[in-house]
Each structure stands twice: as structure tokens, then as C-alpha cells.
Amino acid sequence: MAITEENPGYKWVGTRPVRPDGVEKVTGKARFGADLILPGMLHGKVVRSPHAHARIVSIDTSAAESMEGVKAVITGADFPDLAANGAHPSEIDVANNTIARDKVLYEGHVVAAVAAITREQAEAAAKAVTVTYEVLPHVLTVDEAMADDAPLLHDAMITKGVDPAPEEPSNIASKILHERGDLDQGFGEADSVVEREFTTKPVHQGYIEPHAAVADANTDGRAHIWCSSQGHFQMRAYTATVLGVSPGTLKVTAAEIGGGFGGKTVIYLEPLAVRLSQRAGRPVKLVMDRDEVFRATGPTSGTRIKVKMGVSKDGKITAAEVWMAYEAGAYAGSPVGAAGMTAIACYDIPNFVVEGYDVVCNKPRVAAYRAPGAPMAAFAVESVLDELARNIEMDPIDIRLANAAVEGTQASYGPKFPRIGFVETLEAIKEHPNYTADLGPNQGRGVAAGFWFNAGMMSSATVHINENGTATVVTGSPDIGGSRQSMALMAAEELGIPYESIKPVVADTETVGFNDVTGGSRVTLATGAAVVDACRLIVEDLRGRAAKTWDVEVDQVEWVDGQAQHVDGAQPPLSLNDLAAKSGRTGGPISANASLNSRGVGAGFSTQLCDVEVDPETGVTKVVRYLTAQDAGRAISPDYVEGQMQGGVVQGIGWALNEEYIHDTEGVMENPSFLDYRIPVASDLPMIDCAIVEVPNPAHPYGVRGVGEVGIVPPMAAVGNAIHDAVDVRMTELPMSPIKVLEALNENDG
Amino acid sequence: MPRTHITTVINGDETEFLTEDSTSLLNALRDEVGLTGAKEGCGTGDCGACSILVDDRVNCACLMFAPEADGTVIVTVEGLADSGELHPLQQCFLEGAALQCGICTPGFLMAAKALLDKNPDPTETEIRYALAGNLCRCTGYDKIIRAVQEAAREMRGQ
Structure with missing residues (x-):
């Protein structure tokens, strides 16, 4: 463990006692979202669109309503029309994503919900709701959505961030731009320039607990909600908006939460459960199946990213040009903004242009996922930087040290960095025995770094x-x-x-x-x-x-x-x-x-070192050794700091090697299960070695920066760079699945 | 709808419940018996969050019909501690910080118990393969594997 500043003799901070809620969680007593059972509680089931893009012509609920045990059936018509009420567009999007009114915008979009005495009765009733659709043409990728004659998801979507504003609507919700210096001059000063294009697929947060909510509505207009949520105050606000009620009428109790990674900062079931409970006069529980979680929640964006960077012989980055398009799914709001701000934030670069587009398409609305937007951009930038280091025969840590942002560096997204610990993470990797450990045949080593703001x-x-x-x-x-x-x-x-x-x-x-x-x-x-x-x-x-x-x-x-x-x-x-x-x-x-409103965030940096072994016969990549160094500011709870570091890395390894949304040509997800959407399992992995770096955040009484997110930013590039080191192929598409590695190897041979 | 009468031993006690034939053992345990320790993460046997012991073998409760439990001996996470004393696996998971959100923990504990009951001195690789049917999205498995190694050492008296 690399500690850069002295621990000032704390008695408790920095120790590793047993967690206060631990016993309940190892004995099965902890109550998660689906564990609450109330007297008289009904089971709910949601009806979802089978089409990627369609107009709802009619919904016939009469058959469902007359079935045994059915107590309530609701559709979009049971909720206030926020657009007619002049609500903010982002609120209208939340409402329409919760339950469709006129159009469904992705396969899995909610169109109705039922509540019945038993689970089986609810499932049968959901199947009996008859929806007539007029199927519309759909777009599934940023390329399809940005094409000139693309079908539109939203007829009134005018691209924001473009001056003058376009006259015609499109699927591009917004454009972001960060610029500094003179690109031509920068590339002119370079001794080596690399330009590459990268694509990544939507990936899901993959929390093991499906979304769940119980609502118990009273006749006085008040209701109590128990739900699995990353923020029950936020949940209350969103739910009140969709229901058209005052937040004060809702009491929300946060159940224990079985993972979220950003995906449980938004609502799906809560307003439906409240409305069903109001209609039925009894408590209602709604729990998603796993395939509903995949089809209709999360994920994070699929992307296309182009990166061009130049370096001088001494390793200084002279210019960087980044173009990125991020899928938002059905409604505006991809994390391209954060991607644009983080893409090159690790480095002090005199000349750059970073341009990004937020693009809607007929897939589930993206939700936050651990350092939203940053990992895909880092995959592209850190892969190109690896190639540049090879071109000028420079050590991959040294090239990063030569350009590293330090205290006082003007960040690429605007402000000057206060005290930060990026250099210390680079040094921690270089000093670790893993950096010089022997590599076997078909093994390779990769380095990558990442930045995340951390919120207050x-x-x-x-x-x-x-x-x-x-x-x-x-x-x-x-x-x-x-x-x-x-x-x-x-x-x-x-x-x-x-x-x-x-x-x-x-x-x-x-x-x-x-x-x-x-x-x-x-x-x-x-x-x-x-x-x-x-x-x-x-x-x-x-x-x-x-x-x-x-x-x-x-x-x-x-x-x-x-x-x-x-x-x-x-x-x-x-x-x-x-x-x-x-x-x-x-x-x-x-x-x-x-x-309080937080007095100051502390930026987080992570540098990671990955060793892989690639089987040249099958293209299978196995991670054989992994080290992550991260600036925690101060590790209040080192056990759980390491846990965040290790968990972020392993999600990143899954993103790198296995995980992707696969849709058929009709826009139907083909792999909505943990069997076919394969997240890493214990036998895929080695131990994940951790080096906690502590460069205290001056704005926190104990120096805390926050540790949850930045760990997922470097892994995809670290794995890709290690594959390159092992078998001399540059992977530019995620996931780097066996078939893609094999194709790349065959191209090299050809 | 006619319901089937099931008699089992659950966590040491003879337990009877009524169930529809199409109900999964997991739903019966959670809804009828009131034991919510086993979790549903997928309902298709892919995540292991509902792992329980049925006649000493680890099973996904979501993959069994409730009537199949008739006449069996079942242990769930609620039955792992002995008269209020935590099982060494539970203690080592706590001390080793082998859980973050904790939703997968019941399943990991039961799968790890099934492993150590058969193989008291497993290698790291054996542990990793024995637990490969249990998904954890929080920890990266590192601390879980170490906790099982430590529990195995303690149970061997080392």
C-alpha cells in the first residue's frame, strides 16, 4: 500500500472492523427490495412492448379486468399528461419512459400493468391485455440514427449546442465541444501520429437484484413506498412528478439494495405500484424478471469514437482530436457530456478538440453506470496512447508521467486541478513487483489510466x-x-x-x-x-x-x-x-x-496494470494478473475501498472481454439473460491486487475523494493493450471476444 | 385451484406448506414459508442467488418445482448459524469484507458450505470453479475466495 502522506494517528479511520450491517447480511435477515410481504398484498405484473418503435393504436384491458383474482389494470391514460401540463421536457421523458402514452420507443417499453391476488393470476392477466400497434421503422445504432433520412423518435427534437440551431429535427439531442490551442500546429509538432476508430456496445450494470417496489396507498392520497433504490429522496421526487402529486404525500423507505452501479438512480416501477395500489385499495408488489431488467433498464451507451493523437520524440502529447457519438437509447441523456470532459483529463495537452453527440435510438433509455461515459472514451484514448508509446519506444508509464495532470494543471474541461494524485498512482504501479513479473508464452502486459470527477x-x-x-x-x-x-x-x-x-x-x-x-x-x-x-x-x-x-x-x-x-x-x-x-x-x-451542499469534490485517478494470456488457437483471452492503483484521498474503510477498486476492475474486464447487448434486425434483444449476457464469474479471474494511494482531498475533513467509480475507467484499454503486447493485434471493438481476437490474428497472418 | 400439501424438513424443523404445482421452490420458500434469505436474481439458474442445500446437495431453488421438495431435507442461509453462533463461513465473510451489497451472499455461503462439506482443503482454483455458478457483481470475487480459504483453514482446525 502506497501512502503518500502521513496518517495523522487516527484511532478508527483507516481500520478494518466488521461492518455494522454485516450479521444481517450473512444470516439472510437483511430485507432487500423484493423481501417485503404486507398483509393483503397483491402481486403486480407489467405489460411491455414487443416492438422497437410503434404507435399505440389501442389498448383493450377488458379481458384482463374480468379475470379471476385481478384487482387493477392501468395504462398510460391513468397518469397525468405532463406534456399538456407544461412540464419540463426531462420530466415528460421520465414519465413517458415509466409508461408509454402514444408511442413505444424500444422493445420492453411499458404499456400497461396489472395487479392480482397471486403471481400466477397477475402473469395471466398481463398476457390478456390486448395492445394494437402500428409498427414504425426503427434505428438501433448511432450510425443509423444519425443518417440523413433516419426515422425520428421524437418529432420535435432540435439538436442543442449547435449555433445557429438546426431548423430540422433529428435524432441528435445535443452536441458538446471542448477546444484549446491549435490542432494543426500541434499535429505539426508531432513526431508520431496515430488515428484510430473504436466501437463499443451497450452494456448493463448487471446488479444481481432485479428492480422491486412495494406500494401501499391510502384513501387520503398518501402512499408508502418500499423500494430498492440508490436514492429514495430522488425516487420520491420522480414518482411524485409522474403521479402528479406533491412529494410530501409520498413516504419512501429504502430497502437494502442489491447492487445498482448507477442503474438504480432512476425510477421504473414505483409510480406503477402506487397507481395499482390506489386502484386496488391494497398494497402491491412489483418485481422485475431478469429479462425485464435487461430489456428495459440500464444499460449504458453503445458508442463510436474516433481518436487522433500526436506525440513528440520526448513523449509529450502535442495534440489530440476526439470525436464521439453515444447512444442515449429512447430519450435524450447519454453520458457523452461526461465523456467529453473526462476523455483526455488525465493529461496536460496544449492543443485539442473534443466533440461529442448525444444520439437517441430505439433501445432502452440509458442510465448511469459507474463513471458514466468515461470508460468508453478512455478505451479509445488510452489505446491510442499505448500505440504512440510503442512508436517512440517509450515505457507506457513514462509517457503518462510525461503528460500527467498535476496540481495547477488546467483540466481539459475547464478548471484548474487542486492537489490530485495521478502521478502517485502511476508511480505505485511502476514500483509494484507486478510491473516486472515474468511473462510466459502468449502473455502480454498492458497499462491504462482513468479519471473521474467524483460528485459532492x-x-x-x-x-x-x-x-x-x-x-x-x-x-x-x-x-x-x-x-x-x-x-x-x-x-x-x-x-x-x-x-x-x-x-x-x-x-x-x-x-x-x-x-x-x-x-x-x-x-x-x-x-x-x-x-x-x-x-x-x-x-x-x-x-x-x-x-x-x-x-x-x-x-x-x-x-x-x-x-x-x-x-x-x-x-x-x-x-x-x-x-x-x-x-x-x-x-x-x-x-x-x-x-450541506458539498464543500469540494476530490478528483479521482486510477492506473491499472493487466497481464493476459491469449490462446492463439481459440482467441480466448484470460486475465492472469491484475493490479489497480487508485487515489482514495483517504481510505476511511480500506476493506471497502479495496472492494470498490476490485469490483470496478472486474466489471471492466467483463466489458472488455464478454459483455454486449445483442439485438436482432427488428430491435429485439437476443441475450436478455445471465446465460447469454455473460458477466465474469469466479473461475474467469485471478486475485485483483490493490495499491491504495492516499493524497488527501483538501476539501474534506479526512481527505476523502470517493472511490466508487474511477476503477472501471481503465480496464478495457488495459486489457486491450495487454492483448496487443501478447499477440501484436490492436483491438478497436468491444467486447474483445474470442471470435474478434481470432479474426484479428488471422488478418495479421494474412 | 387445488394446491399440493408438501412436507419437508427446513433448517432442522419439520415444515408443511401448500403450493401450486407450477410454483418454484424458491417462491414457495419466500412466499409460503416466509424464508426470504434465498434471493431471485434471474429465475433461470444462472446467478446462484437462490442456492440452498437439498439433501446435502447445492441447488438453485428457482429451478425446482415446490412439490419436488416433498420428503427432502432443506437448509437455507437462515439455517446456517447454529443456535445463534455464526458458521465459520459467515464469520469469515464478515471479517474478510467478502460482501458489498450482500444480495449474492446467501447463495455464496450455501455453495461454499456444499464445497467445504465435500472438500475441506480446496485449492484456490477448486474454490473458483465450485463458486462459478454464483454471480457477484460488486466484489470481483477476490475477498469471497479469500474468505472461503480462511473458513476452510478454520474448519480444519488450522
Whole structure:
């Protein structure tokens, strides 16, 4: 483990205790989205479009309604017409993606939903809903969607970000552009120039828990929703919008969440469950099947990306030109914006143009997926950089060091970087024994790097001191990967009491202040900062109570190791336990709230080293060794920092080698199962070696940057560069499946 | 619709329930018996989140019809701890941080128990292949494999 700055003697931060919610999760007691069973609860089932693009001519629900056990059937007509109400276009998109009104825009688009007493009755009723469609021509890729005479998904879509605005509608929702310097001059100064074109396919977040929601509506217009969500406040807001009600009428309780990776920051089932519950007068549970998860949720974009870069003999990048088109799926909102900002953000490049397009097509609407947009761009840029390093015979770490962004570098997307740890991740790789480990026949080694902003956003926390001096730490950030432990470790450090004396709780929307989603690697940073703020208010309160007890000024009291101490030792210390027991006599219960809009994010960098073995007979690539170095800022909870690093890498390996959406010519997904959409399994992989780098973020009390996302940015290029090193073929299409590697090998031989 | 009466031993207790013939054992366990520890990740036997032991063999509960359970002895994750004492696998998963979201954990624990019951000293490769039917999207498997290795050591008394 490479620590670049001294750990200032923390007692709890940086340790590896057992997670607070662990026992419930290894004994089967933890309740996830589908685990709630309420008295009288009905089972729901959703009816989905079999067509990629069609106009809904009519929906006949009469047969379904008359079936045994059926209590409610709803269609788009059961929801307010937000377009007619003048809602914001993004709200209209959310509503129309939840349930189609006039047109279906992808196979799997919801058109109706039913609720019945048993699961079997609901399934039968869903099949009995008769929908008449007028099938329309469809477009499945950015190339089809951007063609001159392409059929349009949205008749009024005028490309944003183009001046003057186009007069004709198209499938291009927006254009982004970042420019600096003079491209011609930059390429003129280069000693080697490489230009390549890359394509990637849509891939799914692949959380193991399908979406699930239970709603219990009351006759007074209020409703309670339990759902698997990365952000139940966000869920409440979206659901209220789609239902046309005030958010305050909805109470949302976050179930334990079985993975999300960005894909559970959006709504699918919640408004449907509420409306069904209202119609039926009973609680309703909706749970997706796996094939529904694939057909209608997530994924992230398929892309086409062109990269041209030049370097001088000493390894300096003189110019970079990037063109990218990202599939948004059915509605505007691909992550091309973030892709454009991250594509070359690792490097200090004097001359560049980065141009990107957000393109709608007849596939499910994309959702956030771990560092949204960045991995595909990094695959392209880091592959080209690898080729440039080879051309000028420079070490792949050294060429990155020669161009690395450091404190003060003007980032390609605008601001100047504060203190960042990219160089330290590069050095951590170079110093690790894996960098010089022997390679066998048909084995190769690849390096790649990645950048992600990390988010801040809004969080709230409440800390209660119990009567025995233990503490309850309440936040509204669903714990998707161990964040309760981070909250408890920071609270223990602040209050000076044992980690085991802290109970971290994820509360519902009525029990704690607003929290933005668990996403953007932000919870330990922003919700953690709210917890620290609340704990500091508690300590201030405790000092005041001790001063009152001793009849001294508050500045005579220090808080040390969980007890109030008189600065001169004139009084015996008062422990938190003592103060809590007497709280009734010193002002009442001890409790504090803190809410904040994050004071400063800390950019994250990761550099990774991949060793592969390629079977030249079959084209199968096996990852034989893997090392990831990532700047965590401060690893509050090193076990779960490593977990994020390892998990991100392995998702990236799946993206690199196996995973892709496959659609037939009619726009129907052909592989909507874990059998045919193959995510990595244990036998595919080696151990994933981790080097945690700690360059503290100056804007966080413990230096946290956030660790969830950047780990998925480098793997595809690291694997591709390793394949090149092993068998001398440059892979430019994902996934780098055996057939594609074999074709590339055969082309080389030919 | 007529329902079938099923008698089984679940986690050591004789348990009876009624089920439709087309209901999966997983749905019967979750909806009729009230044991929601086994999870449905796919319903097609591809993810292993519903792994349980049926007559000492690891099975995907989603791939069995509930009536097939008649007369069998079933162990689910809820039955893994012994009188409140965690099984070494559970303890090692906790201490080794071998879970993040935790949805796959019940299935991994049962599949790992089935492995260690038969092979108390598996190699890393044997563990990886024995658990290849269980998907985890969070951990990259590293800490899961290490936790199973550690539990195996403890169960061998090392």
C-alpha cells in the first residue's frame, strides 16, 4: 500500500472492523427490495412492448379486468399528461419512459400493468391485455440514427449546442465541444501520429437484484413506498412528478439494495405500484424478471469514437482530436457530456478538440453506470496512447508521467486541478513487483489510466447520543457497498468513542433531511462530511454541558478521547457516558443535525496494470494478473475501498472481454439473460491486487475523494493493450471476444 | 385451484406448506414459508442467488418445482448459524469484507458450505470453479475466495 502522506494517528479511520450491517447480511435477515410481504398484498405484473418503435393504436384491458383474482389494470391514460401540463421536457421523458402514452420507443417499453391476488393470476392477466400497434421503422445504432433520412423518435427534437440551431429535427439531442490551442500546429509538432476508430456496445450494470417496489396507498392520497433504490429522496421526487402529486404525500423507505452501479438512480416501477395500489385499495408488489431488467433498464451507451493523437520524440502529447457519438437509447441523456470532459483529463495537452453527440435510438433509455461515459472514451484514448508509446519506444508509464495532470494543471474541461494524485498512482504501479513479473508464452502486459470527477451534492445527517453514551448516526444515503461502516468510523473518530458504540442507520424520507442519490462516489465524501459536522456540533454541545457542570467557561473544556477534560485538570474528566446520563439536568437530549451542499469534490485517478494470456488457437483471452492503483484521498474503510477498486476492475474486464447487448434486425434483444449476457464469474479471474494511494482531498475533513467509480475507467484499454503486447493485434471493438481476437490474428497472418 | 400439501424438513424443523404445482421452490420458500434469505436474481439458474442445500446437495431453488421438495431435507442461509453462533463461513465473510451489497451472499455461503462439506482443503482454483455458478457483481470475487480459504483453514482446525 502506497501512502503518500502521513496518517495523522487516527484511532478508527483507516481500520478494518466488521461492518455494522454485516450479521444481517450473512444470516439472510437483511430485507432487500423484493423481501417485503404486507398483509393483503397483491402481486403486480407489467405489460411491455414487443416492438422497437410503434404507435399505440389501442389498448383493450377488458379481458384482463374480468379475470379471476385481478384487482387493477392501468395504462398510460391513468397518469397525468405532463406534456399538456407544461412540464419540463426531462420530466415528460421520465414519465413517458415509466409508461408509454402514444408511442413505444424500444422493445420492453411499458404499456400497461396489472395487479392480482397471486403471481400466477397477475402473469395471466398481463398476457390478456390486448395492445394494437402500428409498427414504425426503427434505428438501433448511432450510425443509423444519425443518417440523413433516419426515422425520428421524437418529432420535435432540435439538436442543442449547435449555433445557429438546426431548423430540422433529428435524432441528435445535443452536441458538446471542448477546444484549446491549435490542432494543426500541434499535429505539426508531432513526431508520431496515430488515428484510430473504436466501437463499443451497450452494456448493463448487471446488479444481481432485479428492480422491486412495494406500494401501499391510502384513501387520503398518501402512499408508502418500499423500494430498492440508490436514492429514495430522488425516487420520491420522480414518482411524485409522474403521479402528479406533491412529494410530501409520498413516504419512501429504502430497502437494502442489491447492487445498482448507477442503474438504480432512476425510477421504473414505483409510480406503477402506487397507481395499482390506489386502484386496488391494497398494497402491491412489483418485481422485475431478469429479462425485464435487461430489456428495459440500464444499460449504458453503445458508442463510436474516433481518436487522433500526436506525440513528440520526448513523449509529450502535442495534440489530440476526439470525436464521439453515444447512444442515449429512447430519450435524450447519454453520458457523452461526461465523456467529453473526462476523455483526455488525465493529461496536460496544449492543443485539442473534443466533440461529442448525444444520439437517441430505439433501445432502452440509458442510465448511469459507474463513471458514466468515461470508460468508453478512455478505451479509445488510452489505446491510442499505448500505440504512440510503442512508436517512440517509450515505457507506457513514462509517457503518462510525461503528460500527467498535476496540481495547477488546467483540466481539459475547464478548471484548474487542486492537489490530485495521478502521478502517485502511476508511480505505485511502476514500483509494484507486478510491473516486472515474468511473462510466459502468449502473455502480454498492458497499462491504462482513468479519471473521474467524483460528485459532492447534498446530504443530511442526524446524530443522537443515547442515554448510555452510545450514538445513533442517521443518514438518508442507501448503503450499497459498506458506507455505514465509513459513517461509523468517522463518527467514532470525532466523538472519541468505540466504533462498536455507533449504530449507523439509513432512514426513510420522513425521518432525516434530504440526501441526494448514492452515486457519483459521493457518500463517504458528502454524507460523511455531514456526519462529521453533526458530530462536531455534538462535541460543542458536550463541552458546554461540561462547562455548566463545572461552572467554568466553555473554553476551559476540551474534548479528548471521548471525554470532557478541564484544560488545567482542575476537574475529573466527564465521559460521554457521564454526560449522557445527566443530559436531563444540562439541557435535555443530546442531538444534532447537519445538512450541506458539498464543500469540494476530490478528483479521482486510477492506473491499472493487466497481464493476459491469449490462446492463439481459440482467441480466448484470460486475465492472469491484475493490479489497480487508485487515489482514495483517504481510505476511511480500506476493506471497502479495496472492494470498490476490485469490483470496478472486474466489471471492466467483463466489458472488455464478454459483455454486449445483442439485438436482432427488428430491435429485439437476443441475450436478455445471465446465460447469454455473460458477466465474469469466479473461475474467469485471478486475485485483483490493490495499491491504495492516499493524497488527501483538501476539501474534506479526512481527505476523502470517493472511490466508487474511477476503477472501471481503465480496464478495457488495459486489457486491450495487454492483448496487443501478447499477440501484436490492436483491438478497436468491444467486447474483445474470442471470435474478434481470432479474426484479428488471422488478418495479421494474412 | 387445488394446491399440493408438501412436507419437508427446513433448517432442522419439520415444515408443511401448500403450493401450486407450477410454483418454484424458491417462491414457495419466500412466499409460503416466509424464508426470504434465498434471493431471485434471474429465475433461470444462472446467478446462484437462490442456492440452498437439498439433501446435502447445492441447488438453485428457482429451478425446482415446490412439490419436488416433498420428503427432502432443506437448509437455507437462515439455517446456517447454529443456535445463534455464526458458521465459520459467515464469520469469515464478515471479517474478510467478502460482501458489498450482500444480495449474492446467501447463495455464496450455501455453495461454499456444499464445497467445504465435500472438500475441506480446496485449492484456490477448486474454490473458483465450485463458486462459478454464483454471480457477484460488486466484489470481483477476490475477498469471497479469500474468505472461503480462511473458513476452510478454520474448519480444519488450522
